[in-house]
Each structure stands twice: as structure tokens, then as C-alpha cells.
Amino acid sequence: MIMEYNKIRVRFAPSPTGHLHIGGARTALFNYLLAKKYNGVFVLRIEDTDELRSSAESMNSIFESLKWLGLDWDEGAMADGREKGDFGPYIQSKREAMGIYKKYVDYLLEKGYAYYCYCTVEELEEMRKKAQLEKRPPRYDGRCRNLSKEKIEQYKKEGRKPVIRFKMPDDGITKWNDLIHGELKFENRLLYDFIMIKASGYPTYNFACVIDDYLMGISHVIRGDDHISNTPLQINLYKAFGWKLPEFAHLSMILGPDGLRLSKRHGATSIGEYKRLGYLPQTLKNYLALLGWSTPDSQQIFEEGELEKKFDLSGCQKNPAVFDTTKLTWMNGEYIRKLSKEKLYELALPYLKEADINLQKAKVNPQDIVAIEQEKYKLLSDVPKLVDFFFKDDIDYDADSVEKVFRKPEVRDILIGLKDLYSNMDGFSEALIEEKTRAFSKEKGYKTSQVFHPLRVSVSGRACGPTLFRMMEYLGKEAVIKRINKSIELINKLF
């Protein structure tokens, strides 16, 4: 059914009242992927009709996160303040200022599809309370639908600022065929006269969204499940104008591990936070795609560009998905392993700097040092703590490792022997160190593990680390001998 459209036009329409969070990013991603899949257009529209909570900082933060995720938009507002596309402006406050919405409000007013409502917020609050008590739905009761001329004059004299409401049909059914849920229907008598224009003159979401989706030629409205109940309201607006409906697709919600809607108390929620924690954009993109969507063979990892080819609304799930950080983190490890060592180093750099690691201290290219533990990083932020000992003059010895490895009686002699061995070596390459060390073990009658373990702790300060002989090569002969000396002193002191 999607192919009926000449050109798919989808949009992501965030309100700039905070950072881009997981749910928003997933919605943006699905819109983006559908556009790519069908060679359509992905529009970014800013819905800043909440005058109190919208901010330019939030808008820029959203731009930044979207770009970081690689969700480039074809049309819409841009970070530099300009716009691209022929359907602009793409920021609703700008559209309002141009009087775009007013035209449509006037039409509705004139045709009797809309009316002024002079109720105050207090009156509305009271209305809701009363309805609750009487076990009726707490909705606006339509009392201003047919105000007398006198009443209107009176309200005006009182200085009341009216809102404009949409006159919802009293009966009938509003239904649509949701691309994910199938047929969805609502009884019109259960709908209510929603506000289109606030007392401030600003449009509300339900109004501006419809006008703009229409004017921007949006063919598919893909958004969260939480908008299902807004949809019949909006459809009635389309009908009042006599406009063709777009297709609707409502994505399931993303929940926290406790089954509740994802929120701050579940930890990181914004894309920016995940970036800071050391997740890769590829990871988020891949993982988010799998929240509510899958291929028939449950493919997990996607190559670059593959999601754009394989994604489709038909693979979308109706039920909500729990956001699982464990799987996200596993996937990040997968993507870190795919990185070239140059790229890995580049991405790890901010974390190394933050950990105050002095890169000048390295005896070899720091790129090689970072790469030596590549298969172990789950997060970019893991990098400093796994390789820090390469960049220090003086290392600390991990107490548990010392206790477990250094306490053995033969360790002192082994280390002394190794120190002499290395001091007399010409060259200090991985292969050479290994050859000499193995020969040493054999000659002295030790099992290799008896030698390798203490050596590892001696040169790195801990029992777990990179492959031993390459680590030693990167450390350099001088540092290795110095550290062996230090650990011998430590053993003399402790045992």
C-alpha cells in the first residue's frame, strides 16, 4: 500500500522542550528509515508552540543528536538558523508569525467548524472535577458552542481572552486503517471540542500538526502510540477541510526495565547521555531499530546502509518494548570491534583526556596501545582504565593481584631471573621477548604460567590485561625492567 504514493514524505516533529531522548530518537529513526527505503523525503519540523517550555538550546541539542545518529534530514530547520526545502518555514513559531494558521482558523470559523470559547482555566478545572465526581469523562462540555451575543459582549467587557475550539461532530464514527495496528475506530460522541488556538493566539499541537502535515505534503505520519487518541481529533480536522488523510502508523512505546514508561529514574534517557557514556551512534541506531521492529530472520547486526534497505513498517511490533541496556552494551562492543584502530583512537581521545592520561609518555604510537585491548571495550569510556598503565612512569599494584600472584614462594627468584634476562637482551620485540621468556621457563624448570602470571602483574600492576609480550614490547625494555625492580622491592617488603 505504501507504493501507491509517488513520493513518500515523512517527518519527525519534536518539540524543543528538552534533549532528544530514546523514544524520540526511535521515532525519528523509523521515519528516516522509511524515507530512505522508499527513496522519499525526511522532513524535520520543529513544533515549538509551547511558548513557555520551548528553547533554542533544546532545538540545537536535538539537531546535534540527530546529526550524531546520522539521521540527516532532507528538508527542515538547520542548526545554522537557515532552512532547506520548499515547504518552509519548518519552525512553527515562524509559521505562526507569518499568519499561516490564521487563514485556516478563519475558514473554520466561517464555515461553523470552530467557535470562540471564553471559559477560564479555573472554570475548566471545575468542569473536569465535577465530571470526575459524576463519573463522566473529564472533557470540555461544549458550553460555549452557542453563546448569545449578550453573553459574548459581557465576557469581552470582563476582559476575557477567548480560545478557539474545533466543533467535533456529535455522532458518527471516526476510523482509519493504521499501518501498524490495523483498523482503529472511535465514537465521535466520545471525542471533544479541542482547542485549536490558545488565548495567546498560538496554535495548539493538534491544530498546527494537521495544518503543517497537510501543507508540507506529508504522506505518512509515523509517531508514538501515545498519539493514537489524538488521531481521531486530527482526522476530523482533515475532514472539515476536505483534505485527503495521510497514512498513520503508531509505534509502540519504549519502557524501562520495570515495565514503566522510560523516564529519568531509569538512568540515561537522552541521546547525548549515551554519547557521553561511550556508546557509538551505529550502536544506538541498530539497537533502536530493533526496538519494535525486526526482520523475518531476527537479524541482529546490520552493516552500514543495510537498515535503510531492509526496514519496513510491516516488521513493526504492536506491543511495547523494554529498553535493555545490557544488550545495548553488548552491541556497542560489537561495533567497537569493527572500528579501525585509527577511528577507535580518535573516538577514545576525549575519554583519555578526561582521565588525565598523558599520551606523551607512550613509547609507541598510542593508537597501537589503545588497539591492543580493542576486543575488550564495551564502551569508549572503558578505554582509559584498561590502558592507563602504558602512560605512567610509576604504576600502582592491585592489592588482590599482588596477594594472589606474588605470594607464591618462587616469584621473587623468577622476577630476579627475568630482570637479568631482559637487561641483557638486544632488541625488545614481542616475538623475541616471548622466545627468551619461554626458554627461561624451560631452562629453570618452571611452567610457563608460573612465570607469565607474575610477570604480567609485575609490569602492569594487575592480573588481567593485554596479551603479555606485545604489552611488554609497547612498554619498552626500560619500563619493564624498572617495574620488575619495583615489584621485587614490593615482594621484599610484603612477604
Added chain:
RNA sequence: GCCCUCAUCGUCUAGAGGCCUAGGACGCUGCCCUUUCAAGGCAGAAAUCAGGGGUUCGAAUCCCCUUGAGGGCGCCA
């Protein structure tokens, strides 16, 4: 309270009437590899398909009810 939605391993999911003694992935357990930790390979535990009724020769798949969960009922979006 009213309206709406949803329901397969702990989690993400495959499944569109017989291929299901329910498949994959994360996580978990064990083994192999191995100088450690990882990575990798192999094996395994893990879902009476929410429960109950139908329909059908046959149901995870279709229908109904119940239950549970989520969403909405704003001059927020």
C-alpha cells in the same frame, strides 16, 4: 471513572491454521581455544505461546470473555 491499545523464554523478537517436540539474539551455565581477561567456537538451561471458552480434522496463529500491562481524557506535545 470513561475511551483506546497491547499480550510468545528474564529481555528484544521469529511465527501470519498443519513445516512448532516454538526458531534467533542478549543475558545465564558448561566445555573448547588460551599466558590472564576478553573475543571466538561448541553445547545447554530457559516460553504448558497470560488464563478460560469456542471455530476447525488440526490453533501460538481465527472469534469471544476474563485478567494483566500500557496510553489518552491539558490554553503539553
